[in-house]
Amino acid sequence: MAVTQEQAAWFQDAFGKLVDNIDQAILGKRDVISLVLTALLSGGHVLLEDVPGTGKTVLAKALANTIDGTNSRVQFTPDLLPSDVTGVTIYDQSQGRFEFHRGPIFASIVLADEINRASPKTQSALLEVMEEGRVTVDGVGYDVDQPFMVIATQNPIEQAGTYSLPEAQLDRFLIKTSLGYPDRQTSVAVLLDSANRSRAAGITPIIAASSISTMSQLASEVYVDQAVVEYLNDLVAATREHPDAALGVSMRGALALARAVKTWAIAHGRTYVTPDDVRELALPVLSHRVIVDPEAEFTGTTAADIVSRAIEQVAPPAYRAA
Numbered sequence: 001m002a003v004t005q006e007q008a009a010w011f012q013d014a015f016g017k018l019v020d021n022i023d024q025a026i027l028g029k030r031d032v033i034s035l036v037l038t039a040l041l042s043g044g045h046v047l048l049e050d051v052p053g054t055g056k057t058v059l060a061k062a063l064a065n066t067i068d069g070t071n072s073r074v075q076f077t078p079d080l081l082p083s084d085v086t087g088v089t090i091y092d093q094s095q096g097r098f099e100f101h102r103g104p105i106f107a108s109i110v111l112a113d114e115i116n117r118a119s120p121k122t123q124s125a126l127l128e129v130m131e132e133g134r135v136t137v138d139g140v141g142y143d144v145d146q147p148f149m150v151i152a153t154q155n156p157i158e159q160a161g162t163y164s165l166p167e168a169q170l171d172r173f174l175i176k177t178s179l180g181y182p183d184r185q186t187s188v189a190v191l192l193d194s195a196n197r198s199r200a201a202g203i204t205p206i207i208a209a210s211s212i213s214t215m216s217q218l219a220s221e222v223y224v225d226q227a228v229v230e231y232l233n234d235l236v237a238a239t240r241e242h243p244d245a246a247l248g249v250s251m252r253g254a255l256a257l258a259r260a261v262k263t264w265a266i267a268h269g270r271t272y273v274t275p276d277d278v279r280e281l282a283l284p285v286l287s288h289r290v291i292v293d294p295e296a297e298f299t300g301t302t303a304a305d306i307v308s309r310a311i312e313q314v315a316p317p318a319y320r321a322a
Helices: 005-023 030-041 056-066 082-086 125-132 184-192 209-220 226-241 251-267 275-289 294-298 303-313
Strands: 046-049 071-075 087-092 097-102 109-113 134-137 140-143 149-154 175-177 245-247
Touching (some): 030 209, 056 109, 056 149, 082 125, 087 134, 125 149, 226 275, 251 275
Parallel strands (some): 046 149, 109 149
16 A cells, blocks of 8 residues: 555654654764654664764663653673573472563563674574564564564674684674764764763653654555656666675575665655655665675775665656655
8 A cells, every 4th residue: 555645744754753752862873863853763773883982772771762662781701692582491399380481582672792702603693583573482482572673782893712703693683883982063062961870861762662653664565666666776776786796695685675665765855755865875785795805905995885886877767756
């Protein structure tokens, strides 16, 4: 069913209020907040590559509080076990049966802090739940609540004792972005309010968690013209054909971008996707899925350079307002 202009206007208004509410805790980062909300409403997950102390935990808590959901934080360490994330089955002698004790993954918003410090075995514990929204323990499947999103972080500075995320896991993240340090004006405002040690705690719910599913369904029905789909596909193909790319964007990455641009379009009050939507989201959605050839990487080429080059080379289709 086609999205009406009235529905798009309602979505834009709701999206703006969500951003405004979270912005009370994370000052001056409306662009990042918008990307995180886009991932949530598109059924995806977020990877934040940032130095410590930039507000990643505050962002997760503020988002959970805004949608009246639950949140949990898992500090990934080399000795963390998969069961520490997913949960464990324990035998209850008084009941004479095994009972499943849920792990921290059973929350609306899960912050996986410094995910690259855990072993690959523990990292892989997130693969199933991120892709299918369920956890399997001892052969029994347990569905996580909806909405559900993982916000994982990794420190780009300290690499000693870390395990780089494999391509299969990176591909599960819809968006990769960073908060970064605030500008001077925002820094001063935060310092003046230094007595407030928990900015996220003051964030009150403005929408029910169940309404997020309604917004997600509405976003999925946004119209995408075939010419825009072909443009998106050509962008993805260009990353695979780039001479400096050892591995281009997968089909999963293309589908992720196709979902995200629908949410981005309706968040801006439109019932249809434009080529500009694809261009705006191409970097945060596609860059982390590109593997740079080692020789090219040695000369300074990055994955973002390859995606940017694809955006420059592939001509967008002409379009007119519907």
